[in-house]
Amino acid sequence: xxxxxxxxxxxxxxAAWPSLWLVIWTLVKIVAIVAPLLLAxxxxxxxxxxxxxxxxxxxxxxxxxxxGLLQPIADGLKLLFKEIIFPSWADKKVxxxxxxxxxxxxxxxxxxxxxxxxxxxxxxxxxxxxxxxxSSMSVYGVVLAGWSSNSKYAFLGAMRAAAQIVSYEIAMGFxxxxxxxxxxxxxxxxxxxxxxxxxxxxxxxxFLSWNWLPLLPLFVVYFVSGVAxxxxxxxxxxxxxxxxxxGFHVDYSGMAFAVFFLAEYTEMILVAVLTSLLFLGGWSAPxxxxxxxxxxxxxxxxxxxxxxxxFRATFPRYRYDHIMRLGWKVFIPLTxxxxxxxxxxxxxxxxxxK
Amino acid sequence: xxxxxxxxxxxxxxxxxxxxxVITARNPVHxxxxxxxxxxTAAGVWLLLEAEFLALVLVMVYIGAVMVLFLFVVMMLDLDxxxxxxxxxxxxxxxxxxGFIIVLEMGAIFTHRIFQESAVVPMPGESxxxxxxxxxxxxxxxxxxxxxxxxxxAIVAAVALTYRGGRTHSGSRAINPAEQVRVQAADRLRIxxxxxxxxxxxxxxxxxxxxxxxxxxxxxxx
Numbered sequence: 001x002x003x004x005x006x007x008x009x010x011x012x013x014x015a016a017w018p019s020l021w022l023v024i025w026t027l028v029k030i031v032a033i034v035a036p037l038l039l040a041x042x043x044x045x046x047x048x049x050x051x052x053x054x055x056x057x058x059x060x061x062x063x064x065x066x067x068g069l070l071q072p073i074a075d076g077l078k079l080l081f082k083e084i085i086f087p088s089w090a091d092k093k094v095x096x097x098x099x100x101x102x103x104x105x106x107x108x109x110x111x112x113x114x115x116x117x118x119x120x121x122x123x124x125x126x127x128x129x130x131x132x133x134x135s136s137m138s139v140y141g142v143v144l145a146g147w148s149s150n151s152k153y154a155f156l157g158a159m160r161a162a163a164q165i166v167s168y169e170i171a172m173g174f175x176x177x178x179x180x181x182x183x184x185x186x187x188x189x190x191x192x193x194x195x196x197x198x199x200x201x202x203x204x205x206x207f208l209s210w211n212w213l214p215l216l217p218l219f220v221v222y223f224v225s226g227v228a229x230x231x232x233x234x235x236x237x238x239x240x241x242x243x244x245x246x247g248f249h250v251d252y253s254g255m256a257f258a259v260f261f262l263a264e265y266t267e268m269i270l271v272a273v274l275t276s277l278l279f280l281g282g283w284s285a286p287x288x289x290x291x292x293x294x295x296x297x298x299x300x301x302x303x304x305x306x307x308x309x310x311f312r313a314t315f316p317r318y319r320y321d322h323i324m325r326l327g328w329k330v331f332i333p334l335t336x337x338x339x340x341x342x343x344x345x346x347x348x349x350x351x352x353x354k
Numbered sequence: 355x356x357x358x359x360x361x362x363x364x365x366x367x368x369x370x371x372x373x374x375x376v377i378t379a380r381n382p383v384h385x386x387x388x389x390x391x392x393x394x395t396a397a398g399v400w401l402l403l404e405a406e407f408l409a410l411v412l413v414m415v416y417i418g419a420v421m422v423l424f425l426f427v428v429m430m431l432d433l434d435x436x437x438x439x440x441x442x443x444x445x446x447x448x449x450x451x452x453g454f455i456i457v458l459e460m461g462a463i464f465t466h467r468i469f470q471e472s473a474v475v476p477m478p479g480e481s482x483x484x485x486x487x488x489x490x491x492x493x494x495x496x497x498x499x500x501x502x503x504x505x506x507x508a509i510v511a512a513v514a515l516t517y518r519g520g521r522t523h524s525g526s527r528a529i530n531p532a533e534q535v536r537v538q539a540a541d542r543l544r545i546x547x548x549x550x551x552x553x554x555x556x557x558x559x560x561x562x563x564x565x566x567x568x569x570x571x572x573x574x575x576x
Contacts, residue, residue: 019356019357022357091381091383094383094384124406125406125481125483125484126406126410126481126483129407129410129411129414129483130410132410132418133410133411133413133414133418134413136413136414136417136419137413137417137418139418139422140390140422143422143425143426143429144387144425147383147429155429158429159426162425165422166419166422166423169418169419186481186483321529321531325531
């Protein structure tokens with residue numbers, strides 16, 4: 001099969017074929033990651049409405065299709081056919097670019113996310129650094145949307161989002177530093193491999209060897225920072241309906257709004273996947289004897305996603321100064337102290353990560 | 355032209371155009387956006403040189419943090435563009451002179467033999483992130499820590515400039531969330547016990563209702 005394609009390509013495109021083939025093959029892989037991802041986003045919205053519905057003793061969506069399963073499709077179609085309205089005196093170019101700037105980094109990060117030992121688009125050495133770098137760009141979508149809408153509410157939302165995302169990124173980065181300290185690598189595949197060995201793993205209780213147990217406080221800090229980074233409840237002051245209508249996307253309609261929505265949910269899935277990879281052993285099985293598989297990763301991701309929805313249904317929205325206090329005065333000192341604690345632990349004779 | 359050269363020229367074109375737009379864009383926010391684009395493509399060029407650590411740190415530090423704050427400030431400015439442009443031709447000769455000197459200096463450096471000899475040599479084996487880390491924490495540990503202290507001084511300076519006495523200074527609206535959480539009903543609500551009084555005189559009923567209303571009002575307000 002491959003030889004036939006290679007022969008055919010060289011015939012038509014000559015020497016340029018290998019690089020051309022590289023581009024085509026990479027594009028095919030990208031589609032193979034993005035298509036299921038978008039489907040997962042669509043059904044995450046359904047899952048969210050159902051879960052919150054059951055938590056509030058309601059049924060959730062149940063009209064479109066059996067059990068309401070076609071609801072996300074219907075929502076998507078509705079948004080697709082709606083008109084995009086430009087506010088007067090809006091900066092049109094930036095207004096259009098902003099949703100793309102929110103969505104593009106959320107997708108680009110998936111290039112380095114490994115699904116099992118071999119299944120990864122780009123197995124680069126510094127994949128954790130790449131994730132930090134690209135996901136730090138997602139703030140621009142929100143900020144520019146708020147500025148270009150020419151609306152006070154949107155602008156306030158953008159300001160809040162910018163300050164919040166920049167603050168929580170620091171705590172998140174510190175938590176990741178500890179993970180890479182004990183794994184000795186910036187590569188996500190190596191980080192998962194580092195979690196597969198240990199005292200408990202040798203005795204068949206692999207799930208106790210994963211990073212979540214020795215790094216429990218950082219696991220919590222990382223995940224809560226992830227919730228804050230994605231502007232999800234209870235940290236969703238950027239869109240706080242009770243104060244600033246809908247925050248940064250108040251003037252967006254139709255597909256432009258839908259793209260923000262997609263970006264938010266893609267980032268949620270990303271944070272859940274990263275938490276599973278960094279702290280919950282990725283694709284490794286929880287007990288000895290069970291086969292490692294990408295399905296474990298999917299299961300752990302769904303488990304972490306459920307927390308997002310659970311938080312949203314349970315906690316009231318934080319006040320803005322409380323968010324800042326939690327980020328700067330609780331999480332950052334806590335993570336800095338833990339860097340020292342783990343550093344000393346690693347130098348001591350009780351080091352468990354050799 | 356091979357694939358790598360194609361990517362290089364693609365990125366280089368964007369980089370040059372974006373840099374030009376930074377200084378020609380009329381709207382300052384657009385200028386900042388072009389600057390971000392320029393940083394991003396520069397990171398791409400560094401990736402082509404196999405300096406992945408520098409490229410990613412450029413994106414993380416400059417695009418992810420510095421430019422966000424930059425944009426933050428520029429967005430809140432109420433700029434009068436005509437005022438900014440005033441005196442453009444008066445300052446032009448001086449600006450052109452400085453620009454010319456910079457071009458001369460850069461030309462002198464780039465034609466120097468150091469730049470002629472150093473073709474990019476791919477690093478053998480190890481990833482350069484790991485190698486940089488090793489060098490920074492062994493050979494260059496002191497300069498590295500000095501740089502860190504310098505940044506700390508900058509942080510302290512920024513705090514010192516904006517510090518106005520913290521929670522204790524007059525007019526501070528700082529609140530203590532811990533106190534708010536610990537608050538008890540007794541701190542907010544005072545229940546006043548008052549003997550029932552009834553005016554003996556031929557009081558109007560309206561007045562009586564009025565005093566009663568005041569009493570309940572007081573208990574609620576406290």
